Amino acid sequence: MAPTLDFDKLDGLVPAIVQDHASGDVLMVGFMNPEAWQTTLRTGKATFYSRTRQTLWTKGLTSGNVQLVKEIRIDCDDDTVLLKVEQVGGAACHTGHRSCFYKQVNADGTLTEVGRPLFDPKEVYKK
């Protein structure tokens, strides 16, 4: 029995934050519909609903960089999921960065890139 989440606040979706279980770094945020939530629980691999492609999406199926779920938390309102994962390949972002949150906002509004890509997206995604 999966815990019941409140999918009503966001048109059938809940945000799912993915955190590296070892470093605590926030890697990315995706969205889950009920099927993505059930699939994540059943398979132990982080699975989301792609809003742009309107389809279920198991992270890493193309790149090999799957996310193995080590721990799952839900929040006080049952409307947000936190996955603590082992990030296979080390990089969660499609740009090759370890985390999608690699742009730091400076006090003057400019951005600083934090870290360097671990892989070349052109090689991995063959686009």
Next chain:
Amino acid sequence: MAPTLDFDKLDGLVPAIVQDHASGDVLMVGFMNPEAWQTTLRTGKATFYSRTRQTLWTKGLTSGNVQLVKEIRIDCDDDTVLLKVEQVGGAACHTGHRSCFYKQVNADGTLTEVGRPLFDPKEVYKK
């Protein structure tokens, strides 16, 4: 000049993840409209848009548990914000828990409460 975010994917909002800057614990998730984003940048206090109350909401105005922004990151797609904060009072959740993500999902689908509340919500919110 604030970095431009993509508010279009979520009807004028972006998710904002709040992480304790010292421990790395994910404390909560809120949503920002452009005004909340600008207010957070200007004041250095985490400010969100309340979807239920349809109003701007600076976290901690009632409880005193404001979130002092130490670092701001944005993601690869410019549609999600990560705030690294100092959580005044130690607890981010309206239940008194340090983090809103205090419910751990077990393998059998049951939940385990992680940690204990740091304050009594009845005392703090006088409801």
